[in-house]
Amino acid sequence: MSEYDDRTTGSVEPPDRGGRKDSATEAFVAHRNLLFTVAYEMLGSAADAEDVLQETWLRWTGVDLDTVRDQRSFLVRITTRQALTRLRTLRRRKESYVGPWLPEPLLTAPDVAEDVELADSVSMAMLLVLETLQPTERAVFVLREVFDLAYDEIAEAVGKSPAAVRQIAHRARAHVAARRPRGVVSAAETRDALEAFQRAIETGDLQRLLDILAPDVVLLTDGGGIVQAALAPVVGADTVAPVLGRISAVASLRPAQVNGHPALIIRLDGRLDSVMAVRIDDGLITGLYAVRNPEKLSRVERETSVSR
Numbered sequence: 001m002s003e004y005d006d007r008t009t010g011s012v013e014p015p016d017r018g019g020r021k022d023s024a025t026e027a028f029v030a031h032r033n034l035l036f037t038v039a040y041e042m043l044g045s046a047a048d049a050e051d052v053l054q055e056t057w058l059r060w061t062g063v064d065l066d067t068v069r070d071q072r073s074f075l076v077r078i079t080t081r082q083a084l085t086r087l088r089t090l091r092r093r094k095e096s097y098v099g100p101w102l103p104e105p106l107l108t109a110p111d112v113a114e115d116v117e118l119a120d121s122v123s124m125a126m127l128l129v130l131e132t133l134q135p136t137e138r139a140v141f142v143l144r145e146v147f148d149l150a151y152d153e154i155a156e157a158v159g160k161s162p163a164a165v166r167q168i169a170h171r172a173r174a175h176v177a178a179r180r181p182r183g184v185v186s187a188a189e190t191r192d193a194l195e196a197f198q199r200a201i202e203t204g205d206l207q208r209l210l211d212i213l214a215p216d217v218v219l220l221t222d223g224g225g226i227v228q229a230a231l232a233p234v235v236g237a238d239t240v241a242p243v244l245g246r247i248s249a250v251a252s253l254r255p256a257q258v259n260g261h262p263a264l265i266i267r268l269d270g271r272l273d274s275v276m277a278v279r280i281d282d283g284l285i286t287g288l289y290a291v292r293n294p295e296k297l298s299r300v301e302r303e304t305s306v307s308r
Helices: 023-030 032-043 046-060 071-095 110-114 116-122 124-130 135-146 151-158 162-177 187-203 206-212 237-245
Strands: 213-222 252-258 261-268 271-281 284-291
Touching: 023 032, 023 046, 023 071, 032 046, 032 071, 032 116, 032 124, 032 135, 046 071, 071 135, 071 151, 110 116, 110 252, 116 124, 116 135, 124 135, 124 162, 124 271, 124 284, 135 151, 135 162, 151 162, 187 206, 187 252, 187 261, 187 271, 187 284, 206 213, 206 237, 213 237, 252 271
Parallel strands: 213 284
Antiparallel strands: 252 261, 261 271, 271 284
């Protein structure tokens, strides 16, 4: 691990060299949140995104800065290449994952929701859509649609021609558009739906639950084979509602801002048990994403900074 990485704060602290910050370190620190967000959106894993940043830092320190015209673009290029390499490894790892795989949830600052595009791009629902893309398609989509990089910059990052990148971007946009939530849902709408959902669970009111759940709602629970969780999606309001109704007897629920959107943090006897995010279409909850794998819950104990 680099001497400049502090895993407890999620920040890179530059060394003080005779009262003057090293210029390479200064540039890396200035763009760190952006680089983390790029890696996280490509991988869906904060732990792996942090590892990518370490690899980016090591390569960045070997670069002759006099040859770099645009430091931000250059750093994004390094990060993208490292994330692509790791993404291909992760895809093999996910093939043997026990039960549904869900992204690692992040406790995010309230102001993330104000950037609608950024909040949408890091939402659990969108990250699951991005999982259906091929690695290069995912990189191109993230860099173009979220971070608005030029096609020639993306081409350098993914090792393709600008013309090929344009085609990949078009294909990825169409793929995502067919699978993303059907309409734009404001943070207020999500919060209202989540509040109604929380009240229904806490009161054990089955009818209230059925009123807020879409008939074809899907519940995904990620225990990673470490804690108990459904090994297959639970489908249909009549099936999902009784499962959720049992939570109130044993758990406490607290609203939080997770991945740029309102979500619920669930505790059992004061201990963090899971994070539940929602997908909303046409005013009803169509997707429920419950992350129980304890290896994925460290990022909801403290805020993580994401940026564009």
